[in-house]
Amino acid sequence: MEYDFKKIVGAFAIDGELIRCERYGEGHINETYLATVNESGKEVNYIVQKINTNLFRDVDKLMNNIRLVTEFSRKKIAERGGDPDRESLTLVYTKTGAAYIRDAESGGCFRIYKYITDAIAYQVVEKPEHFYQSAVAFGDFANLLAQFDAKQLYEVLPNFHNTVKRFSDFENSLNADRFGRAKDVQKEIDFVLKRKEYCSRIVDLLASGEMPTKVTHNDTKLNNVMLDAHTGKYVAVIDLDTIMPGSICYDFGDSIRFGCNPAAEDEPDLRKVNFSLELFEVYVQGYLGALEKSVTEVEKKNLAFGAILMTYECGMRFLADYLDGDVYFRTHRAGQNLDRCRTQFKLIEDMEKCYDQMCKIVEKY
Numbered sequence: 360m361e362y363d364f365k366k367i368v369g370a371f372a373i374d375g376e377l378i379r380c381e382r383y384g385e386g387h388i389n390e391t392y393l394a395t396v397n398e399s400g401k402e403v404n405y406i407v408q409k410i411n412t413n414l415f416r417d418v419d420k421l422m423n424n425i426r427l428v429t430e431f432s433r434k435k436i437a438e439r440g441g442d443p444d445r446e447s448l449t450l451v452y453t454k455t456g457a458a459y460i461r462d463a464e465s466g467g468c469f470r471i472y473k474y475i476t477d478a479i480a481y482q483v484v485e486k487p488e489h490f491y492q493s494a495v496a497f498g499d500f501a502n503l504l505a506q507f508d509a510k511q512l513y514e515v516l517p518n519f520h521n522t523v524k525r526f527s528d529f530e531n532s533l534n535a536d537r538f539g540r541a542k543d544v545q546k547e548i549d550f551v552l553k554r555k556e557y558c559s560r561i562v563d564l565l566a567s568g569e570m571p572t573k574v575t576h577n578d579t580k581l582n583n584v585m586l587d588a589h590t591g592k593y594v595a596v597i598d599l600d601t602i603m604p605g606s607i608c609y610d611f612g613d614s615i616r617f618g619c620n621p622a623a624e625d626e627p628d629l630r631k632v633n634f635s636l637e638l639f640e641v642y643v644q645g646y647l648g649a650l651e652k653s654v655t656e657v658e659k660k661n662l663a664f665g666a667i668l669m670t671y672e673c674g675m676r677f678l679a680d681y682l683d684g685d686v687y688f689r690t691h692r693a694g695q696n697l698d699r700c701r702t703q704f705k706l707i708e709d710m711e712k713c714y715d716q717m718c719k720i721v722e723k724y
């Protein structure tokens with residue numbers, strides 16, 4: 360084991376002996392482990408995460424956000440007769456009541472969540488029903504937090520979906536070209552530059568107040584929702600690091616970006632990467648159905664555009680990271696960020712072609 364997990368898990372309010380602790384999941388940001396503990400003869404699982412402190416500089420404030428949001432949603436879930444341990448992320452606090460520990464040996468920051476049992480986080484949509492369930496999950500999550508006072512939240516990653524800022528970050532990576540990679544990816548660079556006008560549309564609507572700023576999840580990938588292993592129904596929304604003020608067009612768009620593609624996010628064979636209008640409709644139905652009347656006209660008018668914008672932003676971030684030498688998104692092989700960027704651009708081309716149809720579908724619901 361890379362870290363002394365016996366000691367780390369031992370610092371939390373868990374009454375048992377650690378049996379094993381192994382790498383788990385496919386997140387790009389934190390290091391996730393599945394810990395199995397013997398609690399009076401019973402094997403109980405926990406999710407242990409080493410928090411990415413390169414990115415999350417102020418861990419106290421990050422964890423305070425997560426504490427506030429999970430405690431709020433747990434209360435709401437209990438009030439409506441649900442099971443908070445399963446339907447919400449649940450922090451296990453340390454023996455002294457803290458939300459995380461800083462391990463003296465490695466300097467790493469670790470947190471522990473209760474393991475959501477009998478549930479799966481899918482990497483690609485295997486059945487339309489799963490995607491529908493994820494839409495209902497994120498819609499329901501937004502409803503749950505509708506009364507949560509956003510002012511309590513610390514903006515963990517300022518400008519996270521500020522596409523104007525993202526574009527200028529991209530330009531900086533391009534100008535620096537630290538690894539001399541730009542010359543090999545001119546086609547992808549041009550793809551980004553040609554679409555600069557996309558960047559300011561939602562940023563401006565939020566700034567002028569025409570579009571409401573709401574508490575949003577900001578990382579609404581399919582693999583950030585747990586679905587019941589038997590029924591396929593949604594269980595919980597996870598990965599709460601990026602809960603911040605934002606637009607529902609971002610949350611909606613990010614789900615579409617990831618879920619309406621039957622191939623993996625890093626699929627090297629672009630023939631397998633296609634935007635599915637059928638899945639788009641499935642998501643719209645689930646999401647708008649769950650949100651009901653809380654969606655404004657301006658939001659509705661920009662949902663389809665949000666899908667293109669979030670795909671553009673993500674592709675641009677993957678490309679910038681490729682130019683930077685793969686320092687942000689975890690990679691397992693050379694060229695992975697470039698493959699990720701290319702899948703996003705293929706999806707954008709597809710979406711641009713059927714944009715009118717996407718808008719019509721949104722209008723329908």
Ligand code: ADP
Nearest residue numbers: 384386387388389406472473474475480582598
């Ligand atoms: P990252 O920020 O790196 O994406 P996540 O918090 O999304 O990390 O966790 C990575 C994966 O670990 C998820 O996709 C899911 O498969 C699994 N996971 C995370 N939290 C839980 C939990 N409480 N119960 C069960 N599985 C979990």
Ligand code: GN1
Nearest residue numbers: 385386387388389578580598601673
């Ligand atoms: C990262 O942590 P994860 O894997 O759920 C990233 C998202 C990207 C996504 C692309 C904090 O999400 O913004 O859309 O990868 N999270 C952060 O797959 O940057």
Ligand code: MG
Nearest residue numbers: 386582583598
């Ligand atoms: Mg995740």
